[in-house]
Amino acid sequence: MQDAPRYTYRxxxxxxxxxxxxxxxxxxxxKLLAGNRMFRVTFTLRSCQAANRMTGPLRKPLLTTCRLLHRWTQHSAAMDLPWETEVGPGLRILxxxxxxxxxxxRIGANVTLFHGVTLGQKDDLLPGGRVTHYPELGDGVWVGPHAVVIGVPIGDECIVAASTVVTKPMPRRTVVAGNPGKAVAEVTIPDIPHPAPVGDFAVTAAMAEPAAVPG
Incomplete structure (x- = not known):
């Protein structure tokens, strides 16, 4: 999984x-900000995190403004993606x-999430007290409509089928399906529509050449 903080806001x-x-x-x-409500959510999330990393007197008012905008974009898109969530570059929400x-x-780089997906925590009640686990998606993971991942890691380039409930860790390049989710096949070709170049220099180079979004 890529280390998200090493990437700049841009x-x-x-x-x-x-x-x-x-x-x-x-x-x-x-163009995406004007016409794509899902992109607006990821943009305001990135803006909140960038503002939070700032220092100086402008940090607090700018973060407050970004958080209000993020709340509005989430409401407009009918989703809950907290600004604190660690998300690698190249997130696409369908x-x-x-x-x-x-x-x-934690969400890796080049991850694809469909509608109705839930990434939730898992609480284990042990004799010594409650232990909480959080989900972690590796790079290139594809999660289908209404799938649920509860407190476990999903390896790089896995495919989680629609309506799957994942309660156990899954290794890299696994197709997961069912309730409870089970490994049913091996991923031979990762499903990453329009993969972003996530290497530090690759992303910088890609940004140097403006391009229009295809209609």
């Missing part, structure tokens, strides 16, 4: 834009309605 926004249509320049970002993500979940 790099993560560019990578997200690539996932939504193949463009990474300013024109593509502006349809978005009913998406719910725990703030402590």
């Amino acid at each position: 790099q993560t926004v560019a990578a997200d834009a690539v996932r939504y249509g193949g463009g990474s320049g300013l024109g593509a970002v502006l 349809h978005g309605w009913g998406l719910v993500v725990n703030a402590n979940a």
Whole structure:
């Protein structure tokens, strides 16, 4: 899984834009902001996190403004994606309605999430007290409509089928299906529409050439 904090605000926004249509320049970002409610949510999430990393007197008012905008974009898209969530570059959300993500979940690079997906915590009641686990999606993971991942890691480039309930860790390149979710096949070709170049230099280079989002 990529380490999200090592990417700059500009790099993560560019990578997200690539996932939504193949463009990474300013024109593509502006077009997506104007016409794609799912992209707006990821954009305001990135903006909140960038503001939170700032120092100086502008940090607090800017973070407050970004958080209000993020609350509005989530409401408009009917999803719950907290700004605190650690998300790698190149997130793509399809349809978005009913998406719910725990703030402590971790999402890798080039991940695809469909409508109705839930990434929630798992609580184990042990003699010594409650132990909480949070979901972690590796790079290139594809999660289908209404799938649920509860407090476990999903390896890189896995495919989680629609309506699957995952309660056990899954290794890299596994197709997971059913309730409870089980490994049913091996992924031979990862499902990553418009993969973003997530290497530090690759993302920077892609941003240097503005491109329009295809209609």
